[in-house]
Amino acid sequence: MTNDRITLDYGSGGQKTAELIDSLLLPAFDNPALSPLGDGAVVEGQPKLVFSTDSFVVSPWKFPGGDIGKLSVCGTVNDLCMAGGVPKYLSLSFIIEEGFLFSDLRRIISSIAEEAETAGITVVTGDTKVVEAGHGDGIYINTSGIGFHMTDLPGRTAIRPGDHILLSGSAGCHGAAVMAARTGMLNENSPLISDCMPLHRLSAASLGIGGIRIMRDPTRGGVATTLCEFADGMPFSIELNSSDIPIDPPVETVCGLLGLDPLYCACEGRMLIVCAPEKSEPILDALHKIPGGENASRIGTVTDEMPGKVLLRTSIGGRRILSRLSGIQLPRIC
Amino acid sequence: MTNDRITLDYGSGGQKTAELIDSLLLPAFDNPALSPLGDGAVVEGQPKLVFSTDSFVVSPWKFPGGDIGKLSVCGTVNDLCMAGGVPKYLSLSFIIEEGFLFSDLRRIISSIAEEAETAGITVVTGDTKVVEAGHGDGIYINTSGIGFHMTDLPGRTAIRPGDHILLSGSAGCHGAAVMAARTGMLNENSPLISDCMPLHRLSAASLGIGGIRIMRDPTRGGVATTLCEFADGMPFSIELNSSDIPIDPPVETVCGLLGLDPLYCACEGRMLIVCAPEKSEPILDALHKIPGGENASRIGTVTDEMPGKVLLRTSIGGRRILSRLSGIQLPRIC
Numbered sequence: 001m002t003n004d005r006i007t008l009d010y011g012s013g014g015q016k017t018a019e020l021i022d023s024l025l026l027p028a029f030d031n032p033a034l035s036p037l038g039d040g041a042v043v044e045g046q047p048k049l050v051f052s053t054d055s056f057v058v059s060p061w062k063f064p065g066g067d068i069g070k071l072s073v074c075g076t077v078n079d080l081c082m083a084g085g086v087p088k089y090l091s092l093s094f095i096i097e098e099g100f101l102f103s104d105l106r107r108i109i110s111s112i113a114e115e116a117e118t119a120g121i122t123v124v125t126g127d128t129k130v131v132e133a134g135h136g137d138g139i140y141i142n143t144s145g146i147g148f149h150m151t152d153l154p155g156r157t158a159i160r161p162g163d164h165i166l167l168s169g170s171a172g173c174h175g176a177a178v179m180a181a182r183t184g185m186l187n188e189n190s191p192l193i194s195d196c197m198p199l200h201r202l203s204a205a206s207l208g209i210g211g212i213r214i215m216r217d218p219t220r221g222g223v224a225t226t227l228c229e230f231a232d233g234m235p236f237s238i239e240l241n242s243s244d245i246p247i248d249p250p251v252e253t254v255c256g257l258l259g260l261d262p263l264y265c266a267c268e269g270r271m272l273i274v275c276a277p278e279k280s281e282p283i284l285d286a287l288h289k290i291p292g293g294e295n296a297s298r299i300g301t302v303t304d305e306m307p308g309k310v311l312l313r314t315s316i317g318g319r320r321i322l323s324r325l326s327g328i329q330l331p332r333i334c
Numbered sequence: 335m336t337n338d339r340i341t342l343d344y345g346s347g348g349q350k351t352a353e354l355i356d357s358l359l360l361p362a363f364d365n366p367a368l369s370p371l372g373d374g375a376v377v378e379g380q381p382k383l384v385f386s387t388d389s390f391v392v393s394p395w396k397f398p399g400g401d402i403g404k405l406s407v408c409g410t411v412n413d414l415c416m417a418g419g420v421p422k423y424l425s426l427s428f429i430i431e432e433g434f435l436f437s438d439l440r441r442i443i444s445s446i447a448e449e450a451e452t453a454g455i456t457v458v459t460g461d462t463k464v465v466e467a468g469h470g471d472g473i474y475i476n477t478s479g480i481g482f483h484m485t486d487l488p489g490r491t492a493i494r495p496g497d498h499i500l501l502s503g504s505a506g507c508h509g510a511a512v513m514a515a516r517t518g519m520l521n522e523n524s525p526l527i528s529d530c531m532p533l534h535r536l537s538a539a540s541l542g543i544g545g546i547r548i549m550r551d552p553t554r555g556g557v558a559t560t561l562c563e564f565a566d567g568m569p570f571s572i573e574l575n576s577s578d579i580p581i582d583p584p585v586e587t588v589c590g591l592l593g594l595d596p597l598y599c600a601c602e603g604r605m606l607i608v609c610a611p612e613k614s615e616p617i618l619d620a621l622h623k624i625p626g627g628e629n630a631s632r633i634g635t636v637t638d639e640m641p642g643k644v645l646l647r648t649s650i651g652g653r654r655i656l657s658r659l660s661g662i663q664l665p666r667i668c
Contacts, residue, residue: 018658049383053425053478054461091387091478095429127388131666135471140463144387144425144478324352332465 050085050147063181065193069111076145081203085147093127097136119198164280165300166273170246175265192250197269211279221325224263228324240300384419384481397515399527403445410479415537419481421455431470453532498614499634500607504580509599526584531603545613555659558597562658574634
């Protein structure tokens with residue numbers, strides 16, 4: 001690796017690929033399941049597993065509060081957690097554009113290693129492809145994850161009028177931070193940072209208390225779209241109180257400037273919970289004690305007023321229907 | 335899906351993404367683990383699992399004998415098989431360039447469904463991203479796979495002088511077919527087709543006989559590079575007889591015209607086996623009875639003449655050292 005840029009050679013499967021693995025990847029993720037460098041990793045398992053995949057194409061690849069490496073770990077870890085799993089094993093696959101800087105790749109790999117350690121997940125297998133300049137956009141990453149399945153959640157069919165809607169923190173930080181970074185609105189000291197973080201502690205604490213119908217991390221499409229997916233075609237409605245939804249002031253500002261609605265902006269470190277009403281206080285108490293859950297709030301209630309719909313009660317007393325995101329609001333935010 | 339091209343909307347996570355899933359993906363892969371459309375799939379497991387991942391960026395995305403869909407199933411299935419696993423669950427993640435034709439996407443999805451059925455693997459989770467025109471190249475696919483781990487193979491450290499080297503079919507068809515397609519050398523009736531196929535039956539039959547030190551599918555870098563990886567730094571050498579290595583005449587022709595060496599051209603439906611000498615005949619007999627294994631051959635022997643090296647005895651009696659592929663011979667053949 002005498003040159004400072006990725007060339008096509010590094011995706012060849014030959015000598016240069018081996019150099020990349022030996023010098024960058026093995027040192028970052030060294031563990032007994034990865035180090036034989038076989039085509040697949042042999043891992044210990046349990047009778048029931050959770051398996052998830054996500055490709056990440058976020059642009060720009062670094063943004064306040066994270067980068068595509070951190071995001072690609074959190075995204076899959078959070079998917080495993082939301083399915084009731086404890087994250088265990090991660091695969092990692094890069095599609096890198098010819099000309100991408102090694103220094104940037106190192107930084108990304110280091111983010112991945114750090115975040116995987118935090119989340120308690122082990123990278124056990126991987127792959128690297130390089131495409132010609134002009135056929136990618138810097139770097140795309142796929143991660144797939146295996147988790148041990150600990151809790152069966154009943155899902156949205158178990159949601160009943162009277163249930164409470166909880167959100168583990170403020171809405172829309174990730175989407176707003178990426179859009180602000182893309183449009184060059186941010187400087188080093190900007191208070192707006194992505195909420196990107198692994199949810200394993202928050203989800204484990206919530207599951208420990210019980211009474212949960214469904215959990216979901218509101219990524220693409222944000223809080224509004226995820227709740228619309230819960231309610232769609234069901235015999236209940238979801239009613240939100242605008243004033244109860246925590247939204248950070250810098251997110252409000254950026255969304256105002258860019259013409260975005262924070263409720264449709266992606267989160268990458270928040271979870272929505274629908275739970276039995278008697279469990280919402282104990283769950284919120286537990287979340288408040290965990291870093292990243294300090295601002296967890298009850299944001300709404302399940303009703304039977306307008307079955308299938310999500311309603312937002314505004315601060316001036318009006319009420320409007322939130323529809324599912326149609327088409328794209330924020331391209332490539334994850 | 336009133337328009338015939340993918341737009342950014344289909345990667346938004348909103349309504350259009352749901353349409354894509356409902357109209358194309360669910361019908362193709364319908365199964366109980368996939369249909370809840372959760373962020374992760376809950377699957378039954380065993381104590382030991384094999385987990386593998388690969389991103390596919392082959393160009394052109396269709397080639398004689400297959401397309402990127404078929405390839406993306408075979409590639410991961412074969413990785414699971416080579417690690418001693420029985421393929422069970424597959425994840426599927428698309429990065430699609432804005433403007434890609436729906437008709438082409440349908441064809442690819444249909445290839446995936448067909449090949450998954452053949453290989454006995456179930457697609458249980460997935461993801462779709464769309465990037466702007468000019469930031470991809472039609473379609474990239476990641477598949478990750480979970481297999482049940484049935485056989486512990488001792489690996490290359492167990493290889494001993496006297497062991498035999500087997501190849502399950504002719505060398506280099508896939509790489510030659512893709513390069514020929516890329517350069518426009520082929521017409522509809524060309525006899526050159528990729529060897530792309532799942533190896534689950536061939537590998538299961540071989541493992542059933544036993545005596546195998548290591549198995550590997552010689553993909554990027556081909557037969558020569560894979561054997562160099564076996565021998566590198568070890569106290570044995572590998573000696574091949576050029577005349578024993580099956581190479582199809584159209585592969586010879588295309589490689590001659592393009593200045594390629596078939597031994598460095600990727601296979602996507604072949605496996606290399608190093609086994610105890612007394613097992614090579616029974617393994618070859620078993621392979622010959624399975625479709626795709628008819629031309630399985632013993633192509634060489636493990637010796638102790640030049641430790642760490644791979645030697646090729648040529649048809650005129652000379653001998654040369656095969657070195658590992660340095661840099662890229664064939665970009666984007668998988």
